[in-house]
Amino acid sequence: xxxxxxxxxxxxxxxxxxxxxxxxxxxxxxxxxxxxxxxxxxxxxxxxxxxxxxxxxxxxxxxxxxxxxxxxxxxxxxxxxxxxxxxxxxxxxxxxxxxxxxxxxxxxxxxxxxxxxxxxxxxxxxxxxxxxxxxxxxxxxxxxxxxxxxxxxxxxxxxxxxxxxxxxxxxxxxxxxxxxxxxxxxxxxxxxxxxxxxxxxxxxxxxxxxxxxxxxxxxxxxxxxxxxxxxxxxxxxxxxxxxxxxxxxxxxxxxxxxxxxxxxxxxxxxxxxxxxxxxxxxxxxxxxxxxxxxxxxxxxxxxxxxxxxxxxxxxxxxxxxxxxxxxxxxxxxxxxxxxxxxxxxxxxxxxxxxxxxxxxxxxxxxxxxxxxxxxxxxxxxxxxxxxxxxxxxxxxxxxxxxxxxxxxxxxxxxxxxxxxxxxxxxxxxxxxxxxxxxxxxxxxxxxxxxxxxxxxxxxxxx
Numbered sequence: 001x002x003x004x005x006x007x008x009x010x011x012x013x014x015x016x017x018x019x020x021x022x023x024x025x026x027x028x029x030x031x032x033x034x035x036x037x038x039x040x041x042x043x044x045x046x047x048x049x050x051x052x053x054x055x056x057x058x059x060x061x062x063x064x065x066x067x068x069x070x071x072x073x074x075x076x077x078x079x080x081x082x083x084x085x086x087x088x089x090x091x092x093x094x095x096x097x098x099x100x101x102x103x104x105x106x107x108x109x110x111x112x113x114x115x116x117x118x119x120x121x122x123x124x125x126x127x128x129x130x131x132x133x134x135x136x137x138x139x140x141x142x143x144x145x146x147x148x149x150x151x152x153x154x155x156x157x158x159x160x161x162x163x164x165x166x167x168x169x170x171x172x173x174x175x176x177x178x179x180x181x182x183x184x185x186x187x188x189x190x191x192x193x194x195x196x197x198x199x200x201x202x203x204x205x206x207x208x209x210x211x212x213x214x215x216x217x218x219x220x221x222x223x224x225x226x227x228x229x230x231x232x233x234x235x236x237x238x239x240x241x242x243x244x245x246x247x248x249x250x251x252x253x254x255x256x257x258x259x260x261x262x263x264x265x266x267x268x269x270x271x272x273x274x275x276x277x278x279x280x281x282x283x284x285x286x287x288x289x290x291x292x293x294x295x296x297x298x299x300x301x302x303x304x305x306x307x308x309x310x311x312x313x314x315x316x317x318x319x320x321x322x323x324x325x326x327x328x329x330x331x332x333x334x335x336x337x338x339x340x341x342x343x344x345x346x347x348x349x350x351x352x353x354x355x356x357x358x359x360x361x362x363x364x365x366x367x368x369x370x371x372x373x374x375x376x377x378x379x380x381x382x383x384x385x386x387x388x389x390x391x392x393x394x395x396x397x398x399x400x401x402x403x404x405x406x407x408x409x410x411x412x413x414x415x416x417x418x419x420x421x422x423x424x425x426x427x428x429x430x431x432x433x434x435x436x437x438x439x440x441x442x443x444x445x446x447x448x449x450x451x452x453x454x455x456x457x458x459x460x461x462x
Contacts, residue, residue: 009302009303009304009307010302010303010304011303012300012301012302013292013301013302013303016260018303018306019263019267019306020259020260020263021303022303022306022307022310022320023199023262023319023321024196024259025321026321026322027195027199028193028194029194030194030348032192033191033348034106034108034192035106035107035108035110035113035189035190035191035340035344036103036104036105036106036107036189036190036191036322037104037113037116037187037188037189037337037339037340038102038103038186038187038188039101039102039104039143039187039188039331039336040095040099040101040185040186040330041099041100041101041330041462042099042141042142042144042147042185043060043063043098043100043139043140043142044139044140044148044456045131045135045137045139046137046138046139046140046453046456046457047137047138048137049150049449049452049453051097051098051147051154051155052098052100053098053156054094054098054156054157054158054159057134058131058134058139059098060098060100061081061082063100063124063127064085064092065082066130067127068085070126071087071123072087073087073092074086074087081158081159083159088105090102090105090116091103092120094160095158095182095185096157096160096167096182097147097155097156097181097183098155098156098158099185100124100141102117106190106192108409109409109417110337110341110344110404110417110420111409111411111417113337114337117337121141121333121462124141124462125141125462128141138457140456140457140461140462141461141462142185142330142456142460143185143187143219143335143336143460143461144219144329144330144438144456145184145186145218145219145220145235145330146179146183146184146185146220146222146232146233147182147184147185148220148223148225148455148456148460149222149224149225149452150183150224151224152178152179152182152183157182161273162272162273162280163181164280165272165273165280165282165284166181166272168282168284169284170241170242173242173243173244174240174241174243176237176238176239176240176241177241180237180238180241184220184234184237184238185234185329185330186234186326186328186329186330187328187329187330187336187339188324188325188326188328189324189340189344190322190324190325191322191323191343191344191347191348192322192323193322193323196258199319199323200252200257200259200261200262201357202353203252203262203317203319203323204253204255204357205346205353205356205357205360206323206325206343206347207248207249207250207252207315207316207317208248208360209356210248210316210325211248211327211368211371211372211389212375212389212393213325213327213328213339213342213393214232214327214328214375214376215375215379215380215389215433216338216342216380216390216424216428216433217329217331217335217339217433218231218232218329218375218376218379218380218433218434219231219232219329219330219332219434219435219460220234220235220329220435221233222438222452222455225449225452226452227439229377230376230377231376231377231378231379231433231435231436232329232375232379232433232435233376234329235327235329235372235375235376236377238314238316238372239373241314242314244269245270245313245314245315246314246315246316247316247369248315248368248369248372249265250364250368252265253364253365259319262319266288266310266313267288267289267292268287268288268289269288269309269313270284270286270287271283271284271287271291271309271312272284272309272312273308274299274305275308276299281296281299283296288301288305288306288309291305323347325339325343329434331434332434332437332460332461332462333461333462334423335424335434336462337420338421338423338424340420341417341418341424342396342397342400342421342424343400344407345400345401345402345417346399346400346403348403348407349406349407351402351406352399352400352403353403355395355399356396356400359395359399360392367384367385371384379432379435379436380393380431380432380433381431390428390431393428394425394429397421397425397428400421401421401425404416404417404418404420404421405418434459438455438456439455441454441455441458441459442454442455
């Protein structure tokens with residue numbers, strides 16, 4: 001049975017104390033820290049390069065119904081339209097272009113996170129085999145950051161009300177809003193924090209390391225069937241979606257920045273909507289600050305509205321009841337744990353956090369913004385202060401490895417969590433990223449559609 005609604009969630013907000021409450025109430029002792037991994041994947045029929053649709057006999061709704069009937073997932077909310085599933089404190093949800101996302105349960109160590117991801121991948125592999133038997137065409141799940149072949153016209157829309165609002169609004173704010181919604185895929189990780197000071201310190205380090213994180217995991221070199229000339233089209237997309245709700249938030253780089261500074265930024269970001277009694281009320285012409293002061297169509301701002309608004313902001317690291325690291329492309333199987341491993345090692349070990357902070361302490365907003373553009377094209381070989389950005393990334397990974405080793409969480413074979421950085425270091429030692437593997441496979445197969453299939457099935461397939 002679901003818990004009763006919190007009566008505080010629907011009461012009107014009265015001031016800064018209410019706005020700070022979601023962050024303050026989330027603080028917890030380190031013994032209770034957990035890791036939450038999120039992994040999106042793109043479905044594709046590999047002979048025709050046809051994207052997975054929402055509806056139809058072999059669309060993503062069928063995938064979800066098979067997850068329910070075969071593997072014990074339960075429908076979350078209404079089954080019409082079918083948008084979300086849940087099992088064991090994890091969820092499966094859909095992005096606007098039918099990308100499938102696993103939001104894992106918060107777990108104590110990376111070994112259990114990996115086991116959860118592997119279990120879900122095995123479920124999806126069985127469904128892929130089922131689709132292949134029924135259609136006669138191979139089907140694959142891809143760990144890439146941008147759809148390698150689909151044009152916008154090839155994709156349908158997942159019928160989630162919020163997506164309709166975003167579909168209308170984001171193209172008025174930036175060049176790539178619809179591409180972000182329908183053609184990108186990412187691997188994200190969520191982390192707990194002990195108190196305000198430690199949360200803001202981790203947020204600051206996360207934001208300053210984000211361009212290097214993007215470089216390490218750059219994995220989307222294809223655009224509409226061919227190489228676009230760079231390493232991460234997803235990273236390129238995120239340079240121009242909505243300037244008021246994205247980016248590195250350099251105003252929070254100050255050592256004395258607190259929760260209130262994040263709140264002040266969030267208050268001035270435009271809203272998407274207001275939810276009342278299950279109905280979506282579109283409200284894209286107002287900042288949350290204005291809504292808090294003046295209301296909208298007779299509605300006053302509530303805690304539910306505030307939490308909803310916080311979840312519609314897209315900085316490279318997002319502060320919610322957890323810290324959400326957002327800057328990486330979706331990854332192939334051997335790297336899917338890499339993002340969570342990198343930041344578990346840094347955020348959850350005091351010495352590693354000291355080391356990472358020292359590495360990035362002098363880095364400033366303008367040069368990091370310039371680096372975001374450069375790594376979308378060159379990955380770890382992008383220049384930063386006259387040296388490859390990958391050299392900074394190597395230092396960050398080394399700090400994370402030390403943190404994971406000191407955590408000393410071992411699996412059944414006696415390996416600690418640092419094993420999840422092995423594949424990361426193997427590429428990064430040569431200033432390579434997973435996009436380089438894709439491009440090498442593409443070239444080796446002669447390019448064109450044959451090269452694309454070879455790259456996707458040989459490198460990107462989950």
